[in-house]
Amino acid sequence: MRCFHFTNGERKPDGEDVVVSRSSARVSWARSLSVASSSVDTTRRSEFDSECSELGDSVGFLELLTQRRANDVRVFKFSELKAATKGFNRTLMIGEGGFGCVYRGVVKVAGDGDGDGGGDGGDRFLDVAIKQLDRNGFQGHKEWINEVNFLGVVNHPNLVKLVGYCAEDDERGIQRLLVYELMSNKSLEDHLLGRSKSPLSWMTRLRIAEGAARGLAYLHEEMDFQLIFRDFKTSNILLDEDFTPKLSDFGLARQGPAAGLTHVSTVVVGTVGYAAPEYVQTGRLTSKSDVWSFGVVLYELITGRRAVERNLPRNEQKLLEWVKPYISDSKKFHLIIDPRLEGDYPIKSVHKLAHLANKCLTKNPKSRPKMSEVVEMLGNIIDDVMPPQEEPEAQTETETETQVAEENEDGLGEEGCGVNYVRRVFEFKELVSLRNRSCGRLDWRYWTHGSR
Numbered sequence: 107m108r109c110f111h112f113t114n115g116e117r118k119p120d121g122e123d124v125v126v127s128r129s130s131a132r133v134s135w136a137r138s139l140s141v142a143s144s145s146v147d148t149t150r151r152s153e154f155d156s157e158c159s160e161l162g163d164s165v166g167f168l169e170l171l172t173q174r175r176a177n178d179v180r181v182f183k184f185s186e187l188k189a190a191t192k193g194f195n196r197t198l199m200i201g202e203g204g205f206g207c208v209y210r211g212v213v214k215v216a217g218d219g220d221g222d223g224g225g226d227g228g229d230r231f232l233d234v235a236i237k238q239l240d241r242n243g244f245q246g247h248k249e250w251i252n253e254v255n256f257l258g259v260v261n262h263p264n265l266v267k268l269v270g271y272c273a274e275d276d277e278r279g280i281q282r283l284l285v286y287e288l289m290s291n292k293s294l295e296d297h298l299l300g301r302s303k304s305p306l307s308w309m310t311r312l313r314i315a316e317g318a319a320r321g322l323a324y325l326h327e328e329m330d331f332q333l334i335f336r337d338f339k340t341s342n343i344l345l346d347e348d349f350t351p352k353l354s355d356f357g358l359a360r361q362g363p364a365a366g367l368t369h370v371s372t373v374v375v376g377t378v379g380y381a382a383p384e385y386v387q388t389g390r391l392t393s394k395s396d397v398w399s400f401g402v403v404l405y406e407l408i409t410g411r412r413a414v415e416r417n418l419p420r421n422e423q424k425l426l427e428w429v430k431p432y433i434s435d436s437k438k439f440h441l442i443i444d445p446r447l448e449g450d451y452p453i454k455s456v457h458k459l460a461h462l463a464n465k466c467l468t469k470n471p472k473s474r475p476k477m478s479e480v481v482e483m484l485g486n487i488i489d490d491v492m493p494p495q496e497e498p499e500a501q502t503e504t505e506t507e508t509q510v511a512e513e514n515e516d517g518l519g520e521e522g523c524g525v526n527y528v529r530r531v532f533e534f535k536e537l538v539s540l541r542n543r544s545c546g547r548l549d550w551r552y553w554t555h556g557s558r
């Protein structure tokens with residue numbers, strides 16, 4: 107799904123905390139170029155100025171990023187990337203977004219010297235994903251620069267690694283490419299929307315949600331500056347061979363409000379269906395906008411549906427509007443759960459995830475949880491399904507089965523559509539924890555009605 111820009115111009119000053127100004131954006135642009143590329147044709151700069159009304163980063167911030175650039179980001183020649191993709195052969199194309207096409211390829215990178223990588227002199231060959239900026243694409247050069255700047259600095263197991271980039275200008279035009287580690291299971295969108303043969307299990311969905319939440323928590327809370335991702339969606343959650351999620355696409359990311367300020371005022375960008383209503387309406391951006399988008403993705407994990415799907419009947423096109431009546435009716439709730447799961451889920455766990463999604467989708471951004479709190483809540487939901495190893499293991503399987511049967515007779519399992527392979531473990535945990543694990547009422551009072 108492609109990103110949108112709601113407006114082309116700048117937002118009018120909105121109190122003291124306006125970060126964007128056209129002059130600073132121009133300076134940032136020039137600085138950005140020197141940060142990201144040493145081979146840019148400066149005569150082309152004016153061509154892109156219109157795109158740069160909101161680079162969103164102060165000169166100081168870009169300098170900070172340059173100083174911090176800890177990650178080993180390599181500069182590739184265009185010819186190398188052309189060879190790596192057999193001339194951008196369509197058979198090697200693995201995806202296409204607003205930026206352009208994504209190809210798989212193999213590149214040579216400097217090895218760690220142990221010589222076991224199959225290359226010469228310690229060099230090794232690496233499977234990569236190569237994104238080529240489409241000259242006519244909707245997204246542009248400032249996103250490319252943002253991506254290089256931010257991914258050169260951030261470092262977390264749930265964020266994709268940028269291997270390198272290419273910026274070359276010649277008589278044929280400009281070439282902007284990004285080279286990432288190849289994520290062998292592609293994106294969450296590819297799996298959720300039926301493009302893969304085997305559907306993601308409920309547990310895998312929970313773990314993907316938890317990992318993605320960790321990535322956002324790192325950006326929001328764990329660095330000495332805050333980054334707001336601004337484009338959190340299933341196609342930007344990539345999955346490695348173990349289905350560990352990694353966030354990709356920092357093109358729209360921007361620095362959070364400076365100390366003492368509540369928000370940044372910006373041009374509204376993002377993807378339809380994911381952007382927080384207050385951000386769309388006012389241009390006021392906070393980290394809680396990402397929390398809203400996270401709530402949308404949780405509902406996509408539950409339902410296996412897109413945030414917005416034009417091919418469905420009108421009343422089902424907007425996911426949040428469609429699920430609303432089902433969420434408030436516990437008897438109908440199971441009807442929204444992804445049919446590809448074929449009933450293979452613990453219903454209480456799904457309820458709890460929906461409850462968490464509702465918290466993220468609270469109308470008032472201040473009432474939404476912080477991402478570190480979301481990580482914690484997801485951890486609890488996962489533990490309920492799959493207790494950690496160190497949990498007491500005193501009971502035998504027979505005892506557990508008896509207790510589950512008794513519990514069901516007591517009516518605790520009455521929501522029980524979708525009883526499955528994890529059900530027994532789930533219920534066992536319920537018994538030993540002696541905690542009140544009421545998943546709570548799913549409350550729609552604070553939801554924005556028909557927000558987008």
Ligand SMILES: Nc1ncnc2c1ncn2[C@@H]1O[C@H](COP(=O)(O)OP(=O)(O)OP(=O)(O)O)[C@@H](O)[C@H]1O
Pocket residue numbers: 107108109200201202203204205206207208235237245266286287288289290292293295296341342344354355377
């Ligand atoms: N590092 C990667 N490894 C494997 N596949 C990737 C990688 N990066 C992107 N892809 C694939 O390419 C697709 C397109 O990615 P891209 O980021 O260009 O666009 P998008 O996220 O779908 O849309 P948008 O441009 O609006 O962000 C992804 O959905 C994914 O399938």
Ligand SMILES: [Mg+2]
Pocket residue numbers: 203341342354355
């Ligand atoms: Mg993407």
